[in-house]
Amino acid sequence: xxxxxxxxxxAACLGVxxxxxxxxxxxxxxxxxxxxxxxxxxxxxxxxxxxxxxxxLVFTSIVVGVANLQAHHQVNRVWMATLTYFVxxxxxxxxxxxxxxxxxxxxxxxxxxxxxxxxxxxxxxxxSVPEFFLHFFxxxxxxxxxxxxxxxxxxxVVFALFMGIALVAGGERYRSILTVFQEFLELLLQMVGWIxxxxxxxxLALLIGLVAEQDAALLITMLGFVVLVFATTLLxxxxxxxxxxxxxxxxxxxxxxxxxxxxxxxxxxxxSSAATLPISLRCAEHNLKVRRSVAGFVLPLGATMNMDxxxxxxxxxxxxxxxxxxxxxxxxxxxxxxxxxxxxxxxxPGIPSSGMVTMVMVLQAVGLPAEAIAILLPIxxxxxxxxxxxxxxxxxxxxxxxxxxxxxxxPGLETGPEHKG
Numbered sequence: 001x002x003x004x005x006x007x008x009x010x011a012a013c014l015g016v017x018x019x020x021x022x023x024x025x026x027x028x029x030x031x032x033x034x035x036x037x038x039x040x041x042x043x044x045x046x047x048x049x050x051x052x053x054x055x056x057l058v059f060t061s062i063v064v065g066v067a068n069l070q071a072h073h074q075v076n077r078v079w080m081a082t083l084t085y086f087v088x089x090x091x092x093x094x095x096x097x098x099x100x101x102x103x104x105x106x107x108x109x110x111x112x113x114x115x116x117x118x119x120x121x122x123x124x125x126x127x128s129v130p131e132f133f134l135h136f137f138x139x140x141x142x143x144x145x146x147x148x149x150x151x152x153x154x155x156x157v158v159f160a161l162f163m164g165i166a167l168v169a170g171g172e173r174y175r176s177i178l179t180v181f182q183e184f185l186e187l188l189l190q191m192v193g194w195i196x197x198x199x200x201x202x203x204l205a206l207l208i209g210l211v212a213e214q215d216a217a218l219l220i221t222m223l224g225f226v227v228l229v230f231a232t233t234l235l236x237x238x239x240x241x242x243x244x245x246x247x248x249x250x251x252x253x254x255x256x257x258x259x260x261x262x263x264x265x266x267x268x269x270x271x272s273s274a275a276t277l278p279i280s281l282r283c284a285e286h287n288l289k290v291r292r293s294v295a296g297f298v299l300p301l302g303a304t305m306n307m308d309x310x311x312x313x314x315x316x317x318x319x320x321x322x323x324x325x326x327x328x329x330x331x332x333x334x335x336x337x338x339x340x341x342x343x344x345x346x347x348x349p350g351i352p353s354s355g356m357v358t359m360v361m362v363l364q365a366v367g368l369p370a371e372a373i374a375i376l377l378p379i380x381x382x383x384x385x386x387x388x389x390x391x392x393x394x395x396x397x398x399x400x401x402x403x404x405x406x407x408x409x410x411p412g413l414e415t416g417p418e419h420k421g
Contacts, residue, residue, distance in 0.1 A: 011200035019211025039205040046202025065296030066164025107323035259287035267392040302395030309387025311345035
């Protein structure tokens with residue numbers, strides 16, 4: 001029987017093929033409707049199971065990770081390495097996007113009148129940079145039970161950070177509580193292993209629905225922008241991130257892609273870094289041998305704060321919209337786009353449709369019409385696949401880079417003892 005890795009790869013290829021065949025059927029065909037319903041049902045169950053385990057896994061892995069890092073006096077070095085890595089990779093992603101958009105000028109040959117109806121019917125929810133920060137910081141500190149129930153990942157991360165530090169500060173008094181958390185984490189990872197057995201079916205179903213429901217005519221109209229976003233995102237994911245990995249750790253890209261393939265394909269199919277997080281943790285720890293304390297710290301934080309693909313997309317989209325409406329952005333305005341997209345890509349927890357809100361914020365920062373986001377909505381789901389895969393890749397590469405830096409700082413720490421089962 002093929003390995004799980006191969007099963008997922010085969011399922012992804014079959015999903016794209018079947019989706020393409022189903023997409024060619026007449027809209028009123030009963031077979032098309034039946035296949036799409038079945039794929040939607042199976043895909044929803046798979047994503048639902050990932051979301052079910054997500055919050056307890058994030059909370060427990062952060063608590064255990066921080067407690068172990070504190071105990072080894074590594075937490076400051078890991079913090080600094082993680083945040084430095086996030087800033088560098090986000091900056092490189094947006095630099096690639098802005099450079100490519102200036103060279104190829106996507107949207108320059110199109111007329112904004114093509115999208116007039118969509119822009120009139122769409123009401124953009126606007127949020128200024130000060131309002132964004134107000135929402136962002138207000139939602140960092142919440143009632144932990146409410147945050148756990150609502151799935152506010154960043155608030156859960158913050159509470160878990162405090163609890164992990166408190167467990168170490170309490171010393172032997174809280175040793176039994178830490179042991180319970182460690183055992184609970186083992187239990188959750190076993191459940192992730194069970195869910196992963198269904199991953200090939202879930203990915204097959206999700207990709208059938210994604211491919212079958214694309215509007216081919218619209219994609220052709222916006223082909224230049226779609227190709228630019230795919231090309232620049234893949235450049236970042238295939239060249240820039242593996243280059244950083246090889247430079248810091250000496251590990252080859254092929255070794256990395258083999259070890260992280262389950263997570264990358266799941267991210268592509270679900271378009272959700274958060275839903276993919278349980279699989280990312282599993283890949284980092286079991287396949288790539290990142291220490292659990294580092295993976296449990298870097299990956300949940302990265303899933304909410306390190307969005308290379310999203311930052312790249314938002315920067316490229318701002319220049320695309322500017323070209324459509326005939327506005328030439330100056331270098332200073334493009335720097336505003338650069339920094340606003342960096343802020344926006346960290347996400348806005350607690351705000352409904354936060355992805356749309358942050359995209360509007362980037363457009364507003366340089367005076368572009370917020371309603372123009374309606375132009376991007378029909379192709380957003382397709383573009384979201386590859387940028388989410390790169391978001392997840394950036395997080396896993398980050399865990400390897402930080403693990404290497406932390407390991408060099410304290411050579412006595414080995415990878416092996418923290419990996420069980």
